[in-house]
Amino acid sequence: MQTLKQLDNYPKFTEDMVKTHTILIPSMLDIHMSLWEAVLRQCGYKCEVMQNQGPDVVTEGLKYVHNDTCYPALLVIGQFIDNLNHRDDTHNVVLLITQTGGGCRASNYLLLLRKALVKAGYGYIPVVSLNYSNLEKDSGFKYTLPLIFKLTAAMTYGDELMYLHNKCRSYEKTKGDTKALTTKWVNNIIKQFENNKGTSYRDIKKNLKLMAQDYDKLDLDLSHKKPRVGIVGEIYIKYASLGNNHLEDFLVSQDAEAMVPGVYGFALYSMYNAIYDYKIYGMSRKGMFIAKLLIRYFRRREKAMINAMKNTKFTPMNYFAHTKDLSEGVLDHGTKMGEGWLLTAEMMELVEEGYENVICAQPFGCLPNHICGKGVMKKIKSIHKDANIVAIDYDPSATKVNQENRIKLMLAIAKERIKDDEKAEL
Numbered sequence: 001m002q003t004l005k006q007l008d009n010y011p012k013f014t015e016d017m018v019k020t021h022t023i024l025i026p027s028m029l030d031i032h033m034s035l036w037e038a039v040l041r042q043c044g045y046k047c048e049v050m051q052n053q054g055p056d057v058v059t060e061g062l063k064y065v066h067n068d069t070c071y072p073a074l075l076v077i078g079q080f081i082d083n084l085n086h087r088d089d090t091h092n093v094v095l096l097i098t099q100t101g102g103g104c105r106a107s108n109y110l111l112l113l114r115k116a117l118v119k120a121g122y123g124y125i126p127v128v129s130l131n132y133s134n135l136e137k138d139s140g141f142k143y144t145l146p147l148i149f150k151l152t153a154a155m156t157y158g159d160e161l162m163y164l165h166n167k168c169r170s171y172e173k174t175k176g177d178t179k180a181l182t183t184k185w186v187n188n189i190i191k192q193f194e195n196n197k198g199t200s201y202r203d204i205k206k207n208l209k210l211m212a213q214d215y216d217k218l219d220l221d222l223s224h225k226k227p228r229v230g231i232v233g234e235i236y237i238k239y240a241s242l243g244n245n246h247l248e249d250f251l252v253s254q255d256a257e258a259m260v261p262g263v264y265g266f267a268l269y270s271m272y273n274a275i276y277d278y279k280i281y282g283m284s285r286k287g288m289f290i291a292k293l294l295i296r297y298f299r300r301r302e303k304a305m306i307n308a309m310k311n312t313k314f315t316p317m318n319y320f321a322h323t324k325d326l327s328e329g330v331l332d333h334g335t336k337m338g339e340g341w342l343l344t345a346e347m348m349e350l351v352e353e354g355y356e357n358v359i360c361a362q363p364f365g366c367l368p369n370h371i372c373g374k375g376v377m378k379k380i381k382s383i384h385k386d387a388n389i390v391a392i393d394y395d396p397s398a399t400k401v402n403q404e405n406r407i408k409l410m411l412a413i414a415k416e417r418i419k420d421d422e423k424a425e426l
């Protein structure tokens with residue numbers, strides 16, 4: 001059995017393991033993860049997005065991670081260990097963890113996971129770190145150009161599908177129509193990837209347009225106004241139903257429309273940070289140039305997403321170049337730990353776009369989110385008088401009932417305002 005002292009000699013994911021080992025991936029974004037999983041399979045990796053949820057995940061997390069560690073880390077590690085506990089053979093698996101790098105505690109998730117694995121008796125299992133900060137290099141996992149292009153294309157499709165799905169699901173006349181259409185498109189894109197299609201700019205543009213037209217044909221009941229609620233917060237808690245107790249489903253069940261900003265925002269935020277790092281902190285010039293090139297690449301695809309919604313009933317999302325400027329005067333672009341200024345900018349954007357009800361989903365004890373989320377709410381409310389923002393804490397001891405009651409209170413205010421507006425229109 002491996003001891004904690006042997007953490008330096010951790011097992012590596014070697015090239016020989018690519019064919020024999022299954023890569024376990026924590027669940028986070030349903031649509032995106034299905035597409036990314038398919039991309040990895042087509043690039044020769046055996047992989048599985050973990051679906052195990054429930055109280056055992058939290059229990060295992062609490063057992064092997066200190067309880068003052070970030071809640072996302074506790075959940076991700078708990079989900080890995082709970083999954084391993086229920087497998088017949090744990091000698092042919094590899095764990096994949098994403099890392100954003102930077103000064104936030106997210107950079108330590110890899111070490112926390114290795115430590116937890118050793119304590120749980122799984123110290124022989126290799127861990128792959130997926131990152132762009134050079135925190136960890138694993139020989140078996142290669143970032144090839146086709147893999148990167150496919151992952152980016154999948155992210156573009158994932159963002160557009162998530163947006164259209166959220167725009168429709170609360171208004172569908174026949175329950176399940178939106179989900180069926182989303183599944184149809186996810187399968188369609190996976191099939192195109194299998195045939196080496198769907199990644200060129202031309203294919204992306206065409207697919208995005210067809211997607212928007214398809215959702216536009218859904219039979220929706222738009223006759224009565226519902227509270228429109230935007231969700232922002234720490235990236236894992238914002239997106240993962242395991243982290244936010246199925247927040248989107250809950251909002252839909254309460255007759256509200258839920259909107260979650262796409263992953264493009266986070267990707268572009270990270271790239272712009274390389275530019276601000278150079279300008280404000282005098283950091284890498286090379287990093288700044290690479291970021292500028294990447295921004296150009298991403299912005300072209302972002303434009304395709306926005307243009308795809310022309311001539312449909314959907315109002316497209318904003319260009320990120322506009323969103324980023326919205327935080328000016330509220331929070332400086334030098335504030336970039338965790339979600340940093342992105343969190344502020346997304347709240348401002350949502351309010352500007354008519355999602356004046358905003359839930360800021362925060363892991364308890366997350367310093368960056370408390371500063372850039374809770375800390376700027378007063379200022380945002382002073383700029384947008386109609387902003388109805390609430391911060392909800394997520395941690396192992398926070399009860400779902402308490403979280404939902406606070407959200408219901410926010411929705412009650414939103415529904416009251418809709419009634420007042422309707423009366424004023426008469």
Ligand code: SF4
Binds near residue numbers: 105337366368
């Ligand atoms: S953003 Fe917050 S929750 Fe996430 S790693 Fe940083 S401190 Fe932890």
